[in-house]
Amino acid sequence: MRTPYIPHTFGDVVQRKLRSRSGWLSAGVASSIPWPSLDVCVEYAGDEYFLRGTQREGQPSAPGIAIACDQSSSGADAAIAKIYRFTSILSWFEGGYVDVSGYMWGSHPALYGGRSVYSSMGIAGAKSFNCNHMPIIEDENIRKALAFWREGKRLDEVHDSYAFLSFYKVIESQFKDGRSRGRWIAANVDKVTDRAAKRVAELRAEGVEVASHLFESGRCAVAHASLEGDIVDPDFPADRRRLSADLVIIEDLARIYIRDELGVPDARTLYRTRDRLAPWDSLLPASTLDVLRRGDGTGIDLSGLDGRYVSVGLWPDGPIPGLERMTVHVDAFDQGIVKLVMINKRKTILLVFFLDYKSGRIHTNLEDGGLFSGEHEPDETDVRAYSTFFYKVFGNGIAELRCGDLEPVDCEIVIPVNMMMRKSPDEAIADAVEAFRRDRAKQSGE
Template structure:
């Protein structure tokens, strides 16, 4: 499943986009995921989704999503938002569910019926669904739609939440026998609360797979005078469904995760090869050697490539847009590279770990260089921006040619801490340079 780079746009550019055309659809959503405090535009699968921030001047706004929509195209637009919220719910480990929508010539906020949300609030630029999987298969789309529905109903209406999670699996089989066989085969893979509930049912002599179908799925979906149902007025029925819900939810999660192979943000962090965008820079043979922990001489092919260094989500750092890459060493699948600007006044060091598919920033060995050219104020500001933003847990991104950006691991300082904001530290570095430069250029005799 594709997990491409997902641009996130914040600030004035978002407002410019929202005022650049007429025709918008806004969907109000109930959400349990941290929602952005300010508007953010997420470019996902070829469309721009505007997650409207909860801060609207001095007022608090409900979460909603806006998408461009021509008059007459409402069904297509809201269908895109449904699909977007399905994968976003799974990816972020919560729910984002559409409660209603409005169309207008301007991107107005949703003002329909009040919806329940249990969201936290993300910072001004902290909302991040980068590399969220692209859902192209129809069966995967359906499974995620039922998952989103189940997550929204969980702890609100246990019976219908159970049915939604059951449909995650049921929707993937045309043969009821094979569906039952899959459920039976995976019950023993459950852990924690789900495993405890399975043990309780088995201790009572219950066939768990059959129980989930007869006393769960069918009892919720159907009602007859003499048949088994979940009676909303009988506390025992409600308690039984609530206790069984954890089993059904975990089975649905396992199916999406293991059978459909849809990554969420946590599994994406563990599994994604950050260096994949640079695969074309080396031969397949060299790549395989590095991934196997080798030290091939041919990594020198990386030398000479031009790299732009930026910070997510703001893009390139002024002054670091054209850095030349040089390979310094290779050992056990790890390549040490240095990036140097054209004037050879800034040097930055990185480690490309092909064994784990990650890239690490080495702040200790980088810095400003005094050679044929002397660092300028712009050089000082560029380097200080990189250093202090990364030191403050910012995500450095390296872009080579037309390839997607390669994101570095977050730096976790050890026995070090910032005593001021990154912005203040950058300003202080520039001010020190100005003062030192002024003293050096002062023609008056210096005190001894």
């Protein structure tokens, strides 16, 4: 499943994009994931989705999503369908729900308000919203499963009966007949964990066959009502308690199906499994990549890295001015780890990175980099560039390396040990530049 780099745009550029055309569909959403405080544009699967922030000119604002739209009913249908699909994968990826409460379309992007539009989990910081590498959903069956999942998560703790039915449909929608579905549930019910596993044990202690119970006393009892058949009676506390207790099982089974059978990663799974170095695979021979990923350090050709130009930046802002064209030098390699030294054209800034091919990670080495004097002395641009890189990364910023037209590779967040930054990164950068100016003025005076 493709999990490509997803550009996120913040700040004034977003407002210019919103003013750049006529024709928009604006949807209000109810969300249980931290919603961005300010507007952000997310480029996903060929479209730009504008997540409208919860703060506007210092005042609370309704969360929403806007997308470009032809001003016609057919155009509106196509646009809201895209938002539905986007909210389905966003709900799964972020581990909550984002549900459309209503929408409207017109010449300008609008804010859709109302009591059903809210963010129950508070807000993310000005630039902290991040759904980068969210999976691209191209299979129709997966799309349906994620739609039912989104629906179930929205109804969870709101209406247990309909939440149960939605989670059941995640699985039911993937099978042509009930026997195959029942066999899958029976084969996977022992994979559930925590509260769901406890409930399975309780049912088995009562002599209940769990797969049949979930179908007959859950799915059918919710979906149907007859004089003779089992139903979930809204007026019977025992029925409500039974369904609420069983809900955790079917939710966990739905999660297992999407994760394991359909292979859709969420943010946490992707963090553990994504190979950060994969975008640079084309730079090295396949035989070298095989050796590096085995953790070996002999018989490899790293010439494809040596001499490359790499732009060093920070997510989501892009290249740092002054670090846009760093020359790569392979310094050392051992057991699948390659040490790269990157130097700017004036040879006044040196940065060090470790490419760990065995684990698919790239690490920043702040201790060995720095400003250097030689043929040229560092100038104010150099000081600002290096200080921006150092203090932003030290403050848990995500460093990104871009090589030509290849997808950026992102470095692991630096966790300082026995070190503390007493000022914000921006204050520390300003202090470094000011100290350089004072030192330069002092030298001039002497």
